[in-house]
Amino acid sequence: xxxxxxxxxxxxxxxxxxxxxxxNVSIRHHDRDHFYITPSGVRKQTLQPDQFKKIKIHGxxxxxxxxxxxSKSLRPSGEIPLHxxxxxxxxxxxxxxxxxxxxxxxxxxxxxxxxIDLSTVVDSFPELSRYTKVAPNVxxxxxxxxxxxxxxxxxxxxxxxxxxxxxxxxxxxxGVVAIDSSPWRAYExxxxxxxxxxxxxASGNYGH
Ligand SMILES: [Zn+2]
Numbered sequence: 545x546x547x548x549x550x551x552x553x554x555x556x557x558x559x560x561x562x563x564x565x566x567x568n569v570s571i572r573h574h575d576r577d578h579f580y581i582t583p584s585g586v587r588k589q590t591l592q593p594d595q596f597k598k599i600k601i602h603g604x605x606x607x608x609x610x611x612x613x614x615s616k617s618l619r620p621s622g623e624i625p626l627h628x629x630x631x632x633x634x635x636x637x638x639x640x641x642x643x644x645x646x647x648x649x650x651x652x653x654x655x656x657x658x659x660i661d662l663s664t665v666v667d668s669f670p671e672l673s674r675y676t677k678v679a680p681n682v683x684x685x686x687x688x689x690x691x692x693x694x695x696x697x698x699x700x701x702x703x704x705x706x707x708x709x710x711x712x713x714x715x716x717x718x719g720v721v722a723i724d725s726s727p728w729r730a731y732e733x734x735x736x737x738x739x740x741x742x743x744x745x746a747s748g749n750y751g752h
Pocket of ligand 1: 566567646647648687718719
């Protein structure tokens, strides 16, 4: 699946969901005490599976584990507090794989910038909620901060059992975080929300 993650990041780049070095993804199999995360500062158009970082979970702490020679010289994504918090909690209790994708899709970010709470677009576009549950926005928080991570957990309603109530959450002035059991499934939540945000913004009618 690391190969597939590389594919979705190339696609995300082509769709203007990120610039070259933006975006990050992690993946964990529920029965393993480690997960894989994209490295920091690598161009996503050329991302390779052997560049991923292997992160071992020790309760509330993590360590960087040896994986490949190439990944040795790389650092894990700066958004590791977000990925670690989710992968640590969700992985213990889910029955399958968990993939967390963070990107900066143009229309989702534009909609939040225009004052739209992404959780409300479902009111006018019910088709969206058939497959994707959208959390209320996270407000202004610094990138790569614990605060960003904590706010995302709160809005996704991450509980003590590792369950979340939503599939995707928007972070104002920044991007989105989507979660599912495969890279493409997480990607589709982003695609669906991005499409609706594009329609809402094109209409010029968003109630302000
Ligand atoms: Zn970001």
